[in-house]
Amino acid sequence: xxxxxxxxxxxxxxxxxxxxxxxxxxxxxxxxxxxxxxxxxxxxxxxxxxxxxxxxxxxxxxxxxxxxxxxxxxxxxxxxxxxxxxxxxxxxxxxxxxxxxxxxxxxxxxxxxxxxxxxxxxxxxxxxxxxxxxxxxxxxxxxxxxxxxxxxxxxxxxxxxxxxxxxxxxxxxxxxxxxxxxxxxxxxxxxxxxxxxxxxxxxxxxxxxxxxxxxxxxxxxxxxxxxxxxxxxxxxxxxxxxxxxxxxxxxxxxxxxxxxxxxxxxxxxxxxxxxxxxxxxxxxxxxxxxxxxxxxxxxxxxxxxxxxxxxxxxxxxxxxxxxxxxxxxxxxxxxxxxxxxxxxxxxxxxxxxxxxxxxxxxxxxxxxxxxxxxxxxxxxxxxxxxxxxxxxxxxxxxxxxxxxxxxxxxxxxxxxxxxxxxxxxxxxxxxxxxxxxxxxxxxxxxxxxxxxxxxxxxxxxxxxxxxxxxxxxxxxxxxxxxxxxxxxxxxxxxxxxxxxxxxxxxxxxxxxxxxxxxxxxxxxxxxxxxxxxxxxxxxxxxxxxxxxxxxxxxxxxxxxxxxxxxxxxxxxxxxxxxxxxxxxxxxxxxxxxxxxxxxxxxxxxxxxxxxxxxxxxxxxxxxxxxxxxxxxxxxxxxxxxxxxxxxxxxxxxxxxxxxxxxxxxxxxxxxxxxxxxxxxxxxxxxxxxxxxxxxxxxxxxxxxxxxxxxxxxxxxxxxxxxxxxxxxxxxxxxxxxxxxxxxxxxxxxxxxxxxxxxxxxxxxxxxxxxxxxxxxx
Amino acid sequence: xxxxxxxxxxxxxxxxxxxxxxxxxxxxxxxxxxxxxxxxxxxxxxxxxxxxxxxxxxxxxxxxxxxxxxxxxxxxxxxxxxxxxxxxxxxxxxxxx
Numbered sequence: 001x002x003x004x005x006x007x008x009x010x011x012x013x014x015x016x017x018x019x020x021x022x023x024x025x026x027x028x029x030x031x032x033x034x035x036x037x038x039x040x041x042x043x044x045x046x047x048x049x050x051x052x053x054x055x056x057x058x059x060x061x062x063x064x065x066x067x068x069x070x071x072x073x074x075x076x077x078x079x080x081x082x083x084x085x086x087x088x089x090x091x092x093x094x095x096x097x098x099x100x101x102x103x104x105x106x107x108x109x110x111x112x113x114x115x116x117x118x119x120x121x122x123x124x125x126x127x128x129x130x131x132x133x134x135x136x137x138x139x140x141x142x143x144x145x146x147x148x149x150x151x152x153x154x155x156x157x158x159x160x161x162x163x164x165x166x167x168x169x170x171x172x173x174x175x176x177x178x179x180x181x182x183x184x185x186x187x188x189x190x191x192x193x194x195x196x197x198x199x200x201x202x203x204x205x206x207x208x209x210x211x212x213x214x215x216x217x218x219x220x221x222x223x224x225x226x227x228x229x230x231x232x233x234x235x236x237x238x239x240x241x242x243x244x245x246x247x248x249x250x251x252x253x254x255x256x257x258x259x260x261x262x263x264x265x266x267x268x269x270x271x272x273x274x275x276x277x278x279x280x281x282x283x284x285x286x287x288x289x290x291x292x293x294x295x296x297x298x299x300x301x302x303x304x305x306x307x308x309x310x311x312x313x314x315x316x317x318x319x320x321x322x323x324x325x326x327x328x329x330x331x332x333x334x335x336x337x338x339x340x341x342x343x344x345x346x347x348x349x350x351x352x353x354x355x356x357x358x359x360x361x362x363x364x365x366x367x368x369x370x371x372x373x374x375x376x377x378x379x380x381x382x383x384x385x386x387x388x389x390x391x392x393x394x395x396x397x398x399x400x401x402x403x404x405x406x407x408x409x410x411x412x413x414x415x416x417x418x419x420x421x422x423x424x425x426x427x428x429x430x431x432x433x434x435x436x437x438x439x440x441x442x443x444x445x446x447x448x449x450x451x452x453x454x455x456x457x458x459x460x461x462x463x464x465x466x467x468x469x470x471x472x473x474x475x476x477x478x479x480x481x482x483x484x485x486x487x488x489x490x491x492x493x494x495x496x497x498x499x500x501x502x503x504x505x506x507x508x509x510x511x512x513x514x515x516x517x518x519x520x521x522x523x524x525x526x527x528x529x530x531x532x533x534x535x536x537x538x539x540x541x542x543x544x545x546x547x548x549x550x551x552x553x554x555x556x557x558x559x560x561x562x563x564x565x566x567x568x569x570x571x572x573x574x575x576x577x578x579x580x581x582x583x584x585x586x587x588x589x590x591x592x593x594x595x596x597x598x599x600x601x602x603x604x605x606x607x608x609x610x611x612x613x614x615x616x617x618x619x620x621x622x623x624x625x626x627x628x629x630x631x632x633x634x635x636x637x638x639x640x641x642x643x644x645x646x647x648x649x650x651x652x653x654x655x656x657x658x659x660x661x662x663x664x665x666x667x668x669x670x671x672x673x674x675x676x677x678x679x680x681x682x683x684x685x686x687x688x689x690x691x692x693x694x695x696x697x698x699x700x701x702x703x704x705x706x707x708x709x710x711x712x713x714x715x716x717x718x719x720x721x722x723x724x725x726x727x728x729x730x731x732x733x734x735x736x737x738x739x740x741x742x743x744x745x746x747x748x749x750x751x752x753x754x755x756x757x758x759x760x761x762x763x764x765x766x767x768x769x770x771x772x773x774x775x776x777x
Numbered sequence: 778x779x780x781x782x783x784x785x786x787x788x789x790x791x792x793x794x795x796x797x798x799x800x801x802x803x804x805x806x807x808x809x810x811x812x813x814x815x816x817x818x819x820x821x822x823x824x825x826x827x828x829x830x831x832x833x834x835x836x837x838x839x840x841x842x843x844x845x846x847x848x849x850x851x852x853x854x855x856x857x858x859x860x861x862x863x864x865x866x867x868x869x870x871x872x873x874x
Contacts, residue, residue: 068872132864133868135864135865135868154864157863157864158863160861161861161862161863162861163861194859195859195861197859214871217871218867218868218871221870225854245870245871248870249860249862249866249867249870250857250859250860251854251857252853252857254853255850255853255854255857258846258849258850258853259850261846262846262847262850265846285853288853288856288857289852289853289856289857292849292852292853295841295844295848295849296846296849298840298841298842298844299841299844299845299846299849301841302841302842302844324836330837334838364790367829367833370829370830370833371833371836371837374830374833374834374837375837378837378838427830429830
């Protein structure tokens, strides 16, 4: 087969050429596309193929123009003209493109053939662009009528550069709205505003520029710098190019170096490079804006927290030692704080405190002592994060193991706080921290002493008044507790919880008087309690008061109060209030027998939600307040049996929540599980019930069992809580859920692993437990 | 801009009275109902500088923590002189690849 015949055989058909042209155009290969389009038009000179050939010619012209090969572009366009030379629309199009390439005279010659052409203005504007791109020789390209405005634009640029803003304004004034140089006038106005730091006006001007014109391209780097929307709308490579152009036009050397450094500092692996770049940058930065040097040093200082002490020599070399942390002990303390290495942090902060003590001159007068006090306070706060030996012994066994590895810090939290107070005797924070520490560490005597000291100096500090008052009540110093809580309430009279607490304190004081048969002293206390406790607790107060009256021998008044209580409270609960109080106040046997009979009769009745909740809550409150009485254990058994009979009783969400909470404090775990599950079935959107079920499996690590179940339930509660509307959010519950989740993670680092492995928390287990529950236990 | 002194536009040696005066001035300028974000930033900044104790705490445990190279770049760009350039320079940058 001859070479010629092989060529013929392989010649492409018109049908196969079209897709190749499209592909080449899409890929920006216009030269190849043009060859193929010419072939196609030669084989089949249809109007469609002519239109395609024109499109490809224009594309090739633009491609060459964009590359800067404007002469070649003009040659291509002149060749393009010949394919449809008799078509005025095509002549106009080619003329415009020629003008865009700077071939102003050929473009003008073409338009001269079409006296009515609407493209004349566009060609003139493009001619202006082409001429101004060659400021020295451009004028010759233009028609004489355009010369004056051309000169004005050049003059305005010179005036602008010299800072003669008024002259610029006057020069530009001469350029009319129909001038082909109007876009240049707008560019100059924008530049003038930019130099005057009127960024809004600069952007306003540049936004008006036609994007395909040269003035818009010249304004682009400046607009990129000022206009955030414009900046983000550009593709990444354009952004990079405009940034580079702006830096070349306006950016300082320091700015360019700082941008490079930013990338290195963001990557901890590149720290060495970042320091090297900083050292190169610092001379320029010191020269240009010296006040930014300490801020850059700060960025590196804090970055050292991530990268470790190996970079300290590099920091010292670049920036010198920080004035107030010459030995980097503060940095070491901050880093160890961050990573929870409290024993190391303890050493570092103590070393830093010594640095401050040795060089008080580094701080304004008198401040070094205050700084030292604050460091000791911080040391105390860190030390308080690990349980003391005393506290550790009191913790549940399940928690003791993991926490025992956290050795108590030396000096201890109390020593640190005391040290802080030696330096700053009137420091509220240190006083409060010491008081809080002793409270949390179950050292009531020391807590009282610290609390007294604080209240001597800050008698109206409400959080301390509240905590101190509660502490007094726990220690059975009821009169003092009441006095303190009343003072707290006087500072915060609308606090409902505090009102309840003051009411309870009145009841404690009343009982002390009642036990001594001092009914006259007890009565005002009962009366005050009635005014403070919630309405649903009025029956319980009246019952206690009634028993106190019986005890004092005022049977008639006792019966009256008992009658009032019966109208307010659920009958069984009233009987129980009377029975327990009569036992505690050691009433005569006939009255006790009478109340016991009422209680027994009540327990035999069909349970009601109101009775169940009131009964269990009251029993739980006695148990919480550590108020033992003869028969309490038997009563607990009876009450819990009564609760078991209430499994099918309809409860409101609030009643169920109260019941579960009361059962929790009685450690009636299985019953909590049952009622919490029921709460989840009946009130599926309420986050409190999964939380309560989780707690039934051992909150605070008390029972130490089924932490894998608790994990999923707590997460579910957290999700439900997050889905609640803002007004229904419960901050305390949320904080408690977070606390329990943290505790679980600390106790069982594998909890998440199991959850993930089984495809989500409690997948399938919940239903199984719900079914089991239906049979009771 | 997250450094409290930067937010309040105050020197680091400003005293209680100066800080409070500046805070009130900014709160009047940016009321919460019109500028909630700016107001929150001003409030947070004031909280960390309101008295010597909080200022020293800030210096000990927070100072410079929130500064970023981005913020420094921005500030440097603002402070840099705007150089007036000729048409030739402008065109030369456009022609460069």
